[in-house]
Amino acid sequence: MSCRTSIPASALALLLASAAPVLAQEPGPPAAAPALAQPMVEFQADTLSYDENLDVITAEGNVLVSRDSQQLTADKVVYNRKTGTVSAHGNVRAVDGDGVTAVADGFELTESLRDGLVDNVLLILADGSRLAAKDGKRENGLSTLNRAVYSPCAVVDDAGCPREPVWQLKAVKVVHDPARGRVFYTGARLEMFGVPVVALPRLSHPDGFDRNQSGLLSPDVRFTRELGGELRIPYYWSIAPNKDFTATTHVYTNVVPMVEAQYRQLFAGGPIQIGVMGTYAKGAAEDPLTGNIIDTHARLRGAIDARGQIEHGDGWRSSFSSRLTNDDNFLGRYQISLDNRLRSTYALERFETGRYFSVSGWAFQNLTSGANDARMPFALPLVDFRWRLPDKILGGGVMLQANSLGLYRREGQSMVRALASAQWDRSFLTPLGQRVTFTGLVRGDVYNANDTALADDPFYAGRDGWKARLIPLAAIDVEWPFAGPFLGGTQTLSPRLQFVGSTSTANEGIPNEDSRAVDLEDSNLFSLNRFPGYDRWEGGARVTYGVDWRWTKPGIAVQAQVGQSYRLDDNMDLFPEGTGLSGRVSDVVGRASVRIGRYVELTQRLRLDKDNLAVRRNEADVAIGSRRTFLSIGYLRYNRNIALEDLPDHEEVRAGARVAFGKYWAVFGSTVVDLTSTGEDSLTTNDGWQPIRARLGVSYTDECFDFGVTWKRNYIDNPNARQGNTILFTLALRNLG
Known part of the structure; x- marks a missing residue:
């Protein structure tokens, strides 16, 4: 105040x-x-x-x-x-x-x-x-x-x-x-x-x-099934204008107390924040024989959360983020985080006009019950350099890139990688209005892999020892937009045709670490390489075709895209089944969106089976309303029949709403429901209708007073997040907290 x-x-x-x-x-x-x-x-x-x-x-x-x-x-x-x-x-x-x-x-x-x-x-x-x-x-x-x-x-x-x-x-x-x-x-x-x-x-x-x-901050009161009543009492210590320290005591009725501390400092180059939390208590684990959740012996359990970003001058910048815990179930049991994987990283970057350089490192901690941390990778170093030449060559721009990675596991496949590439692009307009882009690329890679027999999936394994590859590519992309009046607005119809040719044997013996999450969608249909990352390359020859249609008038915008690709060579097993890219002809992908003013937005993304037009991927999002009153609904379904365990099929629906009434009152709620059945994912235990979480609340907000009551329910029962209800009360008096 x-x-x-x-x-x-x-x-x-x-x-x-x-x-x-x-x-x-x-x-x-x-x-x-x-x-x-x-x-x-x-x-x-x-x-x-x-x-x-x-x-x-x-x-x-x-x-x-x-x-x-x-x-x-x-x-x-x-x-x-x-x-x-x-x-x-x-x-x-x-x-x-x-x-x-x-x-x-x-x-x-x-x-x-x-x-x-x-x-x-x-x-x-x-x-x-x-x-x-x-x-x-x-x-x-x-x-x-x-x-x-x-x-x-x-x-x-x-x-x-x-x-x-x-x-x-x-x-x-x-x-x-x-x-x-x-x-x-x-x-x-x-x-x-x-x-x-x-x-x-x-x-x-x-x-x-x-x-x-310095002084006590506003306390926080909440009730959960597992923790019981909770009272949070934070104390704020202003050390200096650019640094402070906050200590928070968490008192519960069902579990032992927890303490939390956070230190923040703003340096001349940027901010850092270091947080620690801990308790001395029993933990929770899953009995490997019965599957029941059991308590373990009492010991010190806690976690660290630190992050920061520092500008060093002359375009150099450091950033770091570290999340660590000595108990896989601590964050979930105390409802701090439901993440099942923690990540720590550091990056040193330099930004220049037309140039970018970074060197970084990554480490992970798996909190999933029964997971073997020795099989979790850590990356050091990951180096990336990009340089767009200031002068054109043969009328086109040139981008040079170099990348290297060292990825290690204590138990499992490890590798080092180095690559360099040069890409040339030239675009021009023809007298008939076509936009034509020529692309030429050459890339050289060197890999060294170890313990490939211990790869988590044989499909991603490489061969032990050194491996090199040279990747040439040539592409031509033609767009031909047509524009004119339509229904009181302006429409644009843009057919597009792309041809890409490259070597077809680039992936033999190469381990796959960063190109696993492959799936055909509208955003990567015309990419030169539809694999993410660097480890997998889409070789061979193909032609991709599609059309983009847009119609706009004041207050309304409609857009639709559809496309498909056709493989000209016989390399049919390049992509896994179910990704939409296996075989000679790809699935059909499309996207449509409608925006009406600031209050209505609809988006639909589809992937249709190339043989029978069955829906293999369906994403729909609807948002209606303003910040005070709105409704949002999202639906997602992957029906790809994919064989890889780390890319399972999934189906879910999400909904959220807020309705303001009177001048100061509002009710709000949201839910997520898993609709996946055993027919879609053989590993799931759902019957096709499994609520994940739900929330419902009411709030009052005027110029000086905030009050709210929120009910939350978690339907998942595992060591990191036991199912149960949470009641959260919020009360804030302006200037008093």
Whole structure:
């Protein structure tokens, strides 16, 4: 909360600082009147008088005192030279340079310009919050308000009629200590909708001038089936303006407590963040004989989550991310993360105009029950260099690339790889409007593989020892767009034809580590190599054809694409069955989308079987509404009959919605349902309808108050995420947390 109680005193200081020197310069006062060294002050008043007997200067009528961005207005300002006091009366209003306004019946200051009194004061802070008090004073640098009320909530409704604030904080006394940067409350109580809710005999918070103040943050309360009730109590320590530390205690009713710590620092080159969490407790594991979840012995269990990015200058940048745990079930059991694989990486990069260089390393930790970490790979180093030559060659641009990888397993296939390539592209328009692109590429690779007999799947295994390959490629791509008016808008029809020719024996004996997730879709139909990564190359000769159609008019955009490829050589077993690319003719892929204004968007992606047009891949997404009220539905089905275990068929539906009602209320929910059956995936235990997770909640949000109740259910039961319900309560008072 940014309650700045020093403003009344600073406003009074403004009055003295403004009035005393300026009035002293008016004709009439004796020359002995002290003048204080202050910035330039502008002073206005309807009348000005001086009583020589009482030694009093009086300014009346629309009195305005201004200095820089500060202003003071009043009906009357009186300066008593004998008592050394300056007072302002009637409609007193002071505005400081931070946009804080003070309104009071009257101000009175001592001649020291630092101490003073104020009656019936109202502070309107820069963010619209209000702090009112019966009276107040400033003495020895401390500002004290008596019988004060604070609230950031609106005090009038939309019609301009007075209303009770949603919540307010009342206190017998409020003290602002600028030296400590905090506001202290004595005898405070919190009221909501005019009803006292909780008494707070002692309360303090940062004053808002320096938001990096140490102290307790807002607690968090939630309920889950496994953990029971949970209370999170975070403490924030502001070490310096560029670094802080947060320690959080997690107290549960069903399990032992957990502690969490996070350190953040902003260097000149960028930020870093290091988080650790841990507990001393029993773990959970799956009994290999019965499959039941059992508790293990108590020990220290925890995890580390660190990340950062540092700019070194001259185009160099480092980035890192590390997630580690000493217990495979810790993150899931304490509902920190449901990930079953953790990744740690470091990368050093350099960016130049037309050039890019990076060297990185990767390591993984498998949290799946029964997994053998010795078979998890780590990559060191992974080097990538790309350079687009500034000058054209034969009218085309040239891209040079080099890449190397060392990938190792303690148990399993390991390899090192190095490659270099040069690609030339030239595009031009024909007199008939066709866009023609010629491409030439040559690439050389060197591999060295070990323990290939221990590969996790023989389909991905290479041959032990050194292996080299040379890959030449030539391609021509022709697009011919036609445009014209249609149904009050503009349509564009663009047929496309591509021919690609390359060596057809490039993959023999090469291990496959980064080209496994292959699947034909609209995004890679016209790629020179439909395999992802580098380890597999799509050789041979093929022709790819398709058409792109677009229609637009104000507020509406429709787009559709469809295409297919035909293999000209006899290399029919290059791709696994079910990927859509096996055989001479590929499956048909397409994509369609409709966008209506900002509120309706529909997207459909399909892959149809080349023989019978059966749907092999179907992705549909519908989004309707605005940020306040919306509905989104997604459907996904892979029906590829693929034999590889790491590319199984899958079917699911996702739905989410939010409905706002009234001015401040909303209900929301989401769900994910697995529709995969044993006919689609022989390894699944689903019957074709298995909810994965669901969420339902209600929220209230106005200008100063947030409240919500959310129910979550997890239907999965494994060591990382046991099924059960979670109830989450959120309560936030603006400026209080």
